[in-house]
Amino acid sequence: MKRAPPNASVCIARPLQSFRGILPQVLSRRRVAGRRQLRVHAASTTSVSGVSQQMKDIRAQMEEDEDLSILMRGLRGQGVNDDDFAASGVTMRLVEVDADSTDSLPLTYDPEAIAAYWRKRPFAVTQRIFQLLTVSGGFLSSIAFDIFQDKVKANEVKRASELRDIVTSLGPAYIKLGQALSIRPDILSPAAMNELQKLCDKVPAFDNAIAMKCIEEELGLPPNEIYDELTPDPIAAASLGQVYKGILRATGDEVAVKVQRPYVLETVSVDLYVIRRLGMALREVPSFTTDVVALLDEFAMRFFEELDYVKEGENATRFAADMAEDLPQVVVPKTFADFTSRKVLTSGWLEGEKLSQSTALDVGDLVNVGVICYLKQLLDTGFFHADPHPGNLIRTPDGRLAILDFGLMTEVSDDIKYGMIEAISHLIHRDYDNIVKDFVTLDFIPDGVDLNPIKPVLAKVFDQALEGGGAKNINFQELAADLAQITFDYPFRIPPYFALIIRAIGTLEGIALVGNSDFALVDEAYPYISKRLLTDDSPRLREGLRYMIYGKTQVFDVDRMIDLLTGGFAEAGKLSLPLPSLNLAPLPRAMSAEHQEDSQARAALTFILSKEGDFFRNFLVEEAVKGIDALSREQAVIIATQLGLQQTSIPILLPGAVRSLRITPHMSEEDRQIIKNTNKLTDFLLNRTSKEGGLQPTISVVQELLPLIPNVASTVAPEIASRLSGRVAARVIREIFVH
Numbered sequence: 158m159k160r161a162p163p164n165a166s167v168c169i170a171r172p173l174q175s176f177r178g179i180l181p182q183v184l185s186r187r188r189v190a191g192r193r194q195l196r197v198h199a200a201s202t203t204s205v206s207g208v209s210q211q212m213k214d215i216r217a218q219m220e221e222d223e224d225l226s227i228l229m230r231g232l233r234g235q236g237v238n239d240d241d242f243a244a245s246g247v248t249m250r251l252v253e254v255d256a257d258s259t260d261s262l263p264l265t266y267d268p269e270a271i272a273a274y275w276r277k278r279p280f281a282v283t284q285r286i287f288q289l290l291t292v293s294g295g296f297l298s299s300i301a302f303d304i305f306q307d308k309v310k311a312n313e314v315k316r317a318s319e320l321r322d323i324v325t326s327l328g329p330a331y332i333k334l335g336q337a338l339s340i341r342p343d344i345l346s347p348a349a350m351n352e353l354q355k356l357c358d359k360v361p362a363f364d365n366a367i368a369m370k371c372i373e374e375e376l377g378l379p380p381n382e383i384y385d386e387l388t389p390d391p392i393a394a395a396s397l398g399q400v401y402k403g404i405l406r407a408t409g410d411e412v413a414v415k416v417q418r419p420y421v422l423e424t425v426s427v428d429l430y431v432i433r434r435l436g437m438a439l440r441e442v443p444s445f446t447t448d449v450v451a452l453l454d455e456f457a458m459r460f461f462e463e464l465d466y467v468k469e470g471e472n473a474t475r476f477a478a479d480m481a482e483d484l485p486q487v488v489v490p491k492t493f494a495d496f497t498s499r500k501v502l503t504s505g506w507l508e509g510e511k512l513s514q515s516t517a518l519d520v521g522d523l524v525n526v527g528v529i530c531y532l533k534q535l536l537d538t539g540f541f542h543a544d545p546h547p548g549n550l551i552r553t554p555d556g557r558l559a560i561l562d563f564g565l566m567t568e569v570s571d572d573i574k575y576g577m578i579e580a581i582s583h584l585i586h587r588d589y590d591n592i593v594k595d596f597v598t599l600d601f602i603p604d605g606v607d608l609n610p611i612k613p614v615l616a617k618v619f620d621q622a623l624e625g626g627g628a629k630n631i632n633f634q635e636l637a638a639d640l641a642q643i644t645f646d647y648p649f650r651i652p653p654y655f656a657l658i659i660r661a662i663g664t665l666e667g668i669a670l671v672g673n674s675d676f677a678l679v680d681e682a683y684p685y686i687s688k689r690l691l692t693d694d695s696p697r698l699r700e701g702l703r704y705m706i707y708g709k710t711q712v713f714d715v716d717r718m719i720d721l722l723t724g725g726f727a728e729a730g731k732l733s734l735p736l737p738s739l740n741l742a743p744l745p746r747a748m749s750a751e752h753q754e755d756s757q758a759r760a761a762l763t764f765i766l767s768k769e770g771d772f773f774r775n776f777l778v779e780e781a782v783k784g785i786d787a788l789s790r791e792q793a794v795i796i797a798t799q800l801g802l803q804q805t806s807i808p809i810l811l812p813g814a815v816r817s818l819r820i821t822p823h824m825s826e827e828d829r830q831i832i833k834n835t836n837k838l839t840d841f842l843l844n845r846t847s848k849e850g851g852l853q854p855t856i857s858v859v860q861e862l863l864p865l866i867p868n869v870a871s872t873v874a875p876e877i878a879s880r881l882s883g884r885v886a887a888r889v890i891r892e893i894f895v896h
């Protein structure tokens with residue numbers, strides 16, 4: 158059989174498109190198990206000979222060696238069998254479906270189409286409403302009782318736990334709604350959120366026979382023709398699907414086969430229809446200001462995406478590519494696209510234990526890898542895995558971090574990515590004027606709101622968070638909870654993407670704290686942020702780097718520069734990560750302490766000497782010029798003092814005036830500070846005997862980097878000379894005219 162070109166589905170879509178009106182109903186076209194597949198719903202009035210003729214026509218438009226497999230739905234009842242189509246020359250399988258097919262429900266979220274579908278089925282809708290009221294009646298009256306007795310707060314956790322049971326019994330739409338609520342600190346208390354977060358565990362499995370039928374319907378072949386050794390029972394059951402383990406016949410790979418729960422689309426859409434109707438009614442109540450319909454539509458749109466396993470498989474592939482280069486310690490299951498459909502996902506099996514339950518010694522390291530991985534998604538790739546509950550983070554036997562379940566992803570825009578890094582820089586400098594503006598960019602504060610009343614409140618929250626240890630020791634969860642509190646009194650909100658971040662970070666922090674009670678997330682994140690600031694060449698981050706080094710007062714802060722360099726390359730020492738932009742080879746995994754320090758020094762100095770370090774080097778040049786100038790004047794003062802010439806001046810003849818220039822240069826407080834800075838920086842970069850934790854490159858590192866020096870020196874030396882002469886000339890002129 159000819160291998161399909163990558164755009165095969167496009168090639169086939171065109172001829173088939175023209176048959177849309179003639180064929181009873183084309184449901185979908187795609188490539189499954191290496192064969193083209195056309196799904197057709199044949200109405201009971203369709204004559205077999207009519208369909209057979211249409212198949213021949215389609216066949217005539219296809220390339221000779223292409224294999225078209227067609228699934229007919231709805232003809233079995235008429236005594237039709239596969240042989241009836243043999244004459245058309247088309248491979249054909251007949252699949253039985255329920256008489257009352259729900260195929261006309263939209264596959265992407267379309268509230269109008271859903272409403273049109275369920276309006277025609279008032280009995281089913283009434284039945285569902287009745288079921289909802291029966292299940293939740295007792296609970297709703299308990300809530301009413303709590304309000305009446307003013308015990309809402311006191312009973313909150315108990316009610317959340319009851320709600321969890323009810324939600325589980327009501328099915329996927331409510332489980333997902335509960336999971337969405339479980340990450341909203343602006344709506345629920347931490348204890349209630351905690352209860353609802355348990356919704357991710359323990360959902361009962363569904364019948365295996367239904368799952369096997371689903372595989373056959375979706376992939377067009379019985380499961381035993383696609384997989385060998387498929388486990389008779391699922392190895393895991395989750396809210397939307399259950400997972401079997403098997404071996405893919407076509408490739409021999411061990412695979413996980415996720416099969417969607419039956420009738421998810423149907424039950425979910427009826428629930429969404431009912432809740433939306435309720436939301437529409439609430440719009441008429443003037444005192445009810447929350448727009449339930451808008452919130453529901455946003456939630457439902459994402460939920461529908463989660464129901465499409467083809468999309469989930471594509472997400473996993475994209476995510477794996479995002480991580481491949483920088484984070485080889487992160488593994489993502491491979492998607493077998495030919496054996497994946499809307500309701501069946503075939504992906505590479507990943508052996509391992511839940512990171513949260515692992516007792517391996519490297520769990521702490523893997524949490525750090527996780528932190529960097531999530532920061533990379535958030536601040537770099539912008540493609541964010543929005544479902545990182547502990548069940549989805551696995552430690553593989555070879556000590557890597559496996560991430561599962563890419564159904565729920567969110568895109569982070571560039572504006573938000575850069576806005577976050579800027580906000581972190583402003584936070585480090587406690588620059589609250591800029592932080593409130595950042596919060597507008599980051600969508601916490603609506604555009605056009607008067608920022609003056611919010612500024613002191615935010616300043617108080619951040620001052621409190623920064624107390625005792627500065628930015629690196631911020632407790633992120635406490636800070637998030639304090640920010641959530643502001644939402645009740647000010648026009649301040651937690652944007653949905655940030656709620657997902659809080660959860661991702663909370664999950665990682667939770668796992669880390671079990672093994673290491675001193676774990677400080679921001680401290681772990683600092684190296685990544687430093688490295689981004691040092692190496693990213695986007696104009697906003699370049700500005701961010703300048704801000705980090707010079708702050709809002711524009712005064713060079715040597716400690717901040719040293720901190721950035723130490724942080725930015727700490728990961729090279731600690732995690733043995735490669736630094737791709739610098740083309741450094743990855744370092745061996747197990748390193749001695751000396752090796753780790755060596756690799757940090759090597760990475761930092763290579764960066765400074767490389768092309769990527771151009772922009773940063775400019776700051777060094779700027780400070781070197783000031784340093785050389787100040788140091789040489791200090792030397793001049795020492796020599797002049799030794800010669801007793803401190804007070805001596807030489808006259809300068811100018812047109813119409815005589816001025817004098819002192820032989821001993823003037824040393825200001827700023828000059829003395831510059832000299833201190835220069836000494837500190839040189840000590841940090843090169844001095845092997847420094848006790849203050851400098852880079853301390855070993856002789857071998859220095860030898861390794863020597864070849865880079867002539868190149869840099871050829872551009873830096875003239876630059877320093879020209880800036881230095883400019884600076885000296887400017888100062889001489891100033892001293893002549895001012896002093």
Ligand SMILES: Nc1ncnc2c1ncn2[C@@H]1O[C@H](COP(=O)(O)OP(=O)(O)OP(=O)(O)O)[C@@H](O)[C@H]1O
Nearest residue numbers: 393395396397398400413490504505506507548562
């Ligand atoms: N490729 C894989 N290799 C090994 N185990 C897997 C794989 N995929 C899934 N599993 C197992 O199946 C479980 C459920 O899978 P997954 O999280 O993808 O399902 P889900 O229906 O999307 O769940 P959720 O309710 O969290 O959205 C996982 O926690 C894991 O134990």
